[in-house]
Amino acid sequence: MGVEVAVEGLSKSFGRQAIWRDVTLTLPAGEVSVLLGPSGTGKSVFLKCLIGLLRPERGSVVIDGVDLCACAERDMYEIRKLFGVLFQDGALFGSMSIFDNVAFPLREHTRKSETEIREIVMSKMDMVGMLGAEHKLPGEISGGMRKRAGLARALVLDPQIILCDEPDSGLDPVRTAYLSQLLIDLNAQIDATILIVTHNINVARTVPDNLGMLFRRELVMFGPRELLLTSDEPVVAQFLNGRRIGPIGMSEEKDSATMAAELAHQAGRAGTPTGEDLRGIVPQLDPTPGLPTRQAVRRRRARVLQILDTLPESARHGILAELSLEDFERYQDWRRRTTGMAMPTQLPSPLPHRRPLPPQPEPTAPMRQSAAAPPPPPARRPRPWRRDGQGQRG
């Protein structure tokens, strides 16, 4: 299973240019997270800080008990082996065949024989649907294929954490949909922790378990997907709905006079459909039939139910509406036993896409047990979800 990445109080600047400050979030082990943000907000810089290619001025990135911001070179080298990175342009060597590109990390970092290397490369090429293209040069294949080749290369060392920097950039919507499916399938197959940086609203709405957003040099929010997909935070709602109305302007941020004028204009058009509202929770992608179920689904559900009381009503509603009736009853039962509290709510009307959980032999933490389970946090916390996917520091 993938490992957790715990980021605490991270700040990065270049000279006098602050990129972002005090970023705190946890990428839960084995789950898929997406980091959004307008161009230039420092998403790629954030990824580079996670793998130690850039050094933040303050804060920590803890993986497997090692703080990458304060560790020795040798520890950094070991931790880096846990990562597979898909760079924005695939970062393939133009003069090498796709096979050699994918084999490169194995030849550089392992002592495997050419027979073993061939076996691994072909299995990863198969995983990303690239069999048959191994003898081509990067310049002879399409952008989408280059991305997939980059992904195959990111996979050869069996990473536990996969970072994808704008995997959709330069791809048409159909290729982007295939790539989104590929990432979910990959997660089902290897249970790695995945962080995707993107501007793509469809990817953000359908792929991740968790969503976060950078804006104005800070992490505006990070948490379960339902939290951001139902959020009224102006910048989050604007971004996820692809609207012009909101704090994000064409080049950078809008000034307050422009925003006030926009709001007045919008108020004057109340009730007029603009075609811009895509608000709400849409079904998350399932793995392709025949692949294993994603282990992350059940783990995340257990985790999110534990922090349910800390989330806003709209997100709570969305999370409960995704439960099967049976799971909802188990949750209520667990809640009654651990808190002695009456049921917080009725099961919301089913969403059209409510699906039963995949069959599992053992129910997991919050639904299964009683006294040993950590009690849900107090119901009223001042927006604890703004900065941490867990809803609280832990």
Ligand SMILES: Nc1ncnc2c1ncn2[C@@H]1O[C@H](COP(=O)(O)OP(=O)(O)OP(=O)(O)O)[C@@H](O)[C@H]1O
């Ligand atoms: N090595 C560097 N030295 C100086 N400035 C840098 C460096 N790397 C990035 N920057 C600056 O940091 C800012 C954030 O860049 P970054 O590429 O992380 O943004 P982004 O959110 O990924 O943008 P996009 O979505 O357009 O790819 C930019 O202003 C960029 O010029």
